[in-house]
Amino acid sequence: MTIASPNTWQGVQDEVLRRIRERVWKPGDLIPNEADLAAEFGCARATVNRALRELAEQGLVERRRKSGTRVALHPVGRAVIEIPVIRTEIEAAGQRYDYRLLLREVTPPPGRVTYTLGLPDATRVLHLLAVHLADGVPFVLEDRWINLAAVPQADEADFSVKSANEWLLETVPVVRGDLAISALPCPPDAARVLELTEGTPLLALDRSTWGPDAPITHVRLWHMPGHRLLTQIAG
Amino acid sequence: MTIASPNTWQGVQDEVLRRIRERVWKPGDLIPNEADLAAEFGCARATVNRALRELAEQGLVERRRKSGTRVALHPVGRAVIEIPVIRTEIEAAGQRYDYRLLLREVTPPPGRVTYTLGLPDATRVLHLLAVHLADGVPFVLEDRWINLAAVPQADEADFSVKSANEWLLETVPVVRGDLAISALPCPPDAARVLELTEGTPLLALDRSTWGPDAPITHVRLWHMPGHRLLTQIAG
């Protein structure tokens, strides 16, 4: 770890961090305002602003106009999970990627899908079931529902070669998404495909995405037993 | 969703985002340089810089000196998980918080603890087992190991009133942390405390933290069945 020269924004940030960690400024304390810090460090106020803004984004300090900047009392840790395309994830691990489409049907979706996406009752929805393999071994089971009202082209797309994941990324503009992580017992159909005992604890990732106007898709990824989501904590 | 006036950094960002989503600039494309965009939007280059810098942090564009700025080919989704103090989490849900210390001992830690923290064999480690309750019902079981070589004060602290989580936050400067999320079968001792059937799928969060010089603590949180980690996806 190198210390940046103190009149750069990183240098200011390092010094502020040091004072927070060494309790020169204690949790709850008000720290000097930007103009004073700029004078102390011999730099422009904009430089101090950038340093403090990033610390505020990380939750280490709280800033309010007029009140000033305080050291956070209970800094909230933030862990960033990266969600790559599954093929990329497997190939990045140096393994061979394979993909098999198991089921394709247009059928009324279960309640959890209509509910999380906020779909009207009569919506036509495309249901896909597919397995992604790493070196020939099942890696994750994908249970996807695509809103045909928002993505009519999906009805004619060939999802047996390219995964819906990648097809959607290239085809539909996504504006926002939700992710829910939970531990669930392996259901009977997944047990058959993944060759597991029913009830085995599996990590389930439920992802919903919306376009500019309408919900696009909901997907549940069933990860094989032992799979771990690894991240670093900032703050 | 309001559109910001276009000569603010948010306005520039909105317009750039729109062009990326509507495929005016396609994945892989080079977009105009900062000076040109500033001229087009009628603002200063610093304003464009801020807009693009944030998009680069989100992974939507890739920037390199001399080459310029490109629309990312495979934007990696990022989900930010917020990790509050457990008491805060429960109280924020409008529930009553309770805490019970079940076990306190100094004992050799299991391999997964010494391994993830990188502890030497002979390290003295304090082992705590505690349960956090919401409205009187078990919410999460905490299985914590504290490195007494790094935090000797922990040996005399009273963890029956204040949870180790909060005590450590107030006492020890933390420099970095790791988080691993997995689905595991409920072990026998947890089953007794949480009044569950052994083997029930539980969401396990393994958190390790380091101070400036040494590993501080490793904690595994066993969440009750059905618990979901909710986040939003950026990008």
Next chain:
DNA sequence: GAGTGGTCTAGACCACGAC
């Protein structure tokens, strides 16, 4: 060598919010 993003400056005005 030259074009690009990365950063700093000194100054200015604005928006929020505590009083």
Next chain:
DNA sequence: TCGTGGTCTAGACCACTCG
């Protein structure tokens, strides 16, 4: 009211990296 952070500007120099 008025102090604070939030932002914009015009200009400058630097650092990286491609050709």
